[in-house]
Amino acid sequence: MTKRLKTLQFLIYLFIFxxxxxxxxxGKPIDPMAGVFFAVxxxxxxxxxxxxxxxxxxxxxxxxxxxxxxxxxxxxxxxxLSRTIALKQLVWLIIGIVMFxxxxxxxxxxxxxxxxxxxxxxxxxxxxxxxxxxxxxEILGAKNWVKIGPYGFQPSEFGKIxxxxxxxxxxxxxxxxxxxxxxxxxxxxxxxxxxLQKDLGTALIIFAVSVTMVYLATSxxxxxLISLGLFGAGGAASYxxxxxxxxxxxxxxxxxxYVYNExxxxxxxxYAIAMGGLFGRGLGMGHPGYVAVNESDFIFSVICEEMxxxxxxxxxxxxxxxxxRSIRSALHAENNFTKLLTAGLSVMTATQALVIVGGVTGxxxxxxxxxxxxxxxxxxxxxxxxxxxxxxKVSEGDE
Amino acid sequence: xxxxxxxxSFFGILLKIVLIVIIYIIIVQALKIxxxxxxxxxxxxxxxxxWKLRIVYPGDGGNFVEGDSVPIGNKLTIGRNKFNQMVxxxxxxxxxxxxxxxxxxxxxxxxxxxxxxxxxxxxxVDKKSLQPGDEISISQxxxxxxxxx
Numbered sequence: 001m002t003k004r005l006k007t008l009q010f011l012i013y014l015f016i017f018x019x020x021x022x023x024x025x026x027g028k029p030i031d032p033m034a035g036v037f038f039a040v041x042x043x044x045x046x047x048x049x050x051x052x053x054x055x056x057x058x059x060x061x062x063x064x065x066x067x068x069x070x071x072x073x074x075x076x077x078x079x080x081l082s083r084t085i086a087l088k089q090l091v092w093l094i095i096g097i098v099m100f101x102x103x104x105x106x107x108x109x110x111x112x113x114x115x116x117x118x119x120x121x122x123x124x125x126x127x128x129x130x131x132x133x134x135x136x137x138e139i140l141g142a143k144n145w146v147k148i149g150p151y152g153f154q155p156s157e158f159g160k161i162x163x164x165x166x167x168x169x170x171x172x173x174x175x176x177x178x179x180x181x182x183x184x185x186x187x188x189x190x191x192x193x194x195x196l197q198k199d200l201g202t203a204l205i206i207f208a209v210s211v212t213m214v215y216l217a218t219s220x221x222x223x224x225l226i227s228l229g230l231f232g233a234g235g236a237a238s239y240x241x242x243x244x245x246x247x248x249x250x251x252x253x254x255x256x257x258y259v260y261n262e263x264x265x266x267x268x269x270x271y272a273i274a275m276g277g278l279f280g281r282g283l284g285m286g287h288p289g290y291v292a293v294n295e296s297d298f299i300f301s302v303i304c305e306e307m308x309x310x311x312x313x314x315x316x317x318x319x320x321x322x323x324x325r326s327i328r329s330a331l332h333a334e335n336n337f338t339k340l341l342t343a344g345l346s347v348m349t350a351t352q353a354l355v356i357v358g359g360v361t362g363x364x365x366x367x368x369x370x371x372x373x374x375x376x377x378x379x380x381x382x383x384x385x386x387x388x389x390x391x392x393k394v395s396e397g398d399e
Numbered sequence: 400x401x402x403x404x405x406x407x408s409f410f411g412i413l414l415k416i417v418l419i420v421i422i423y424i425i426i427v428q429a430l431k432i433x434x435x436x437x438x439x440x441x442x443x444x445x446x447x448x449x450w451k452l453r454i455v456y457p458g459d460g461g462n463f464v465e466g467d468s469v470p471i472g473n474k475l476t477i478g479r480n481k482f483n484q485m486v487x488x489x490x491x492x493x494x495x496x497x498x499x500x501x502x503x504x505x506x507x508x509x510x511x512x513x514x515x516x517x518x519x520x521x522x523x524v525d526k527k528s529l530q531p532g533d534e535i536s537i538s539q540x541x542x543x544x545x546x547x548x
Binding site (some may be wrong): 004007014015018021022025055065066070161280281284310311318321324332357 | 410412415418419423426428429433462505528532533
């Protein structure tokens with residue numbers, strides 16, 4: 001087991017090495033920055049695995065390695081797109097790792113004691129979900145950013161975590177149907193704010209996570225059916241009321257009719273994937289400039305173009321393995337609170353990957369969210385590593 | 400057709416294939432690590448994982464010496480009473496002290512209301528699932544859970 005993990009770790013170094021080697025030779029003269037990036041990421045992987053192995057030998061070290069591999073793919077692509085963005089992302093990655101280690105090392109006592117902060121989580125959920133509606137700025141059609149001075153962040157990302165924390169606390173000792181009313185209202189309020197902010201991707205994730213968690217807590221199929229019914233009704237209502245939702249559907253159904261207007265982004269993304277073929281054009285050989293928001297929402301298409309559809313599939317497989325591994329640690333959790341929390345966080349990461357990859361490939365209506373661990377974005381990366389740290393914490397046995 | 404190693408396009412093609420090959424080797428490697436889980440899953444129907452307890456420190460007499468391995472099987476009872484499968488004849492061990500049993504694909508340790516308690520990794524437990532490497536302390540005796548064949 002340990003030996004295999006070591007081989008895996010070595011292979012990850014090899015992957016990062018060849019990736020940045022390729023990037024270094026793109027420009028003339030050879031770019032020394034690529035070497036710096038390789039060194040920093042390798043050190044991050046090595047140090048963090050060492051710490052995990054030393055202090056928590058029983059924890060699941062595969063979870064971290066899989067996430068880091070996804071991160072490395074993202075870093076390689078971001079470095080190819082823009083040095084400045086890659087550098088910012090590297091700083092965020094380091095902050096994320098520090099936070100990850102902090103949670104894993106210093107959250108000594110069982111997570112279950114946080115189950116008591118139910119109403120704090122409730123307040124956090126509502127506050128973060130509502131924040132952007134009132135003081136948000138509109139970026140790319142969705143009003144989900146809050147600017148504080150020069151820095152901006154997406155409150156809904158924090159809102160998601162708070163919602164999962166709240167739901168885990170509220171659903172962990174559910175016995176009667178009445179106890180479901182309060183969580184239900186909170187879920188509906190959160191969904192409502194997301195629709196108001198036109199952040200449909202996050203709304204979809206909140207829905208998926210809530211339904212999964214309610215089902216896990218109650219194991220009643222009836223609630224899933226009711227939720228799906230309500231979702232259908234709510235979706236139809238929003239389709240009738242909001243113009244931007246109709247537009248998304250229209251683009252999804254007939255992308256080729258609006259190539260130069262509404263569906264330009266989607267069509268360019270599909271072109272990019274098609275141009276790449278199975279093995280891609282090679283790093284630096286494609287034209288990612290044609291793809292909009294190529295560093296975050298559409299990073300999957302750009303990766304497919306330059307690194308190949310096989311690499312795109314690999315990202316999906318890695319996300320699936322990460323999900324499997326996270327759910328596995330949820331199974332080992334000692335109490336309902338940590339169990340629901342871990343399951344909720346893993347479902348969140350997995351749905352996010354599915355929704356955005358489905359979106360950029362034209363499989364489902366496109367909604368702008370980030371691909372966890374891969375996309376550029378400080379908030380998104382921090383939240384991903386925060387949830388990873390909780391999953392890691394649970395995987396080593398809570399007590 | 401002549402290949403020139405310094406030619407950038409050839410280099411790029413080579414590297415892009417190398418990257419894809421490495422990532423799939425990594426995936427296969429990760430799957431190999433995970434395949435242990437699947438094997439466990441298939442064993443869950445009636446059988447157990449075949450883990451053992453290794454005696455690290457035999458403080459309570461009995462027939463054990465340091466380094467002995469005791470297979471857990473489907474169920475293992477520990478206590479002072481001779482009807483237990485693992486007998487620790489010391490006054491600080493309760494008659495029926497603890498039991499380890501296999502359930503839902505994992506081993507559970509349950510303390511049977513013993514007087515002096517059962518500890519896993521230094522923490523007193525009532526009922527807990529076991530992981531390989533866990534250290535069980537009953538009175539003076541120290542056992543570790545191992546999963547090697």
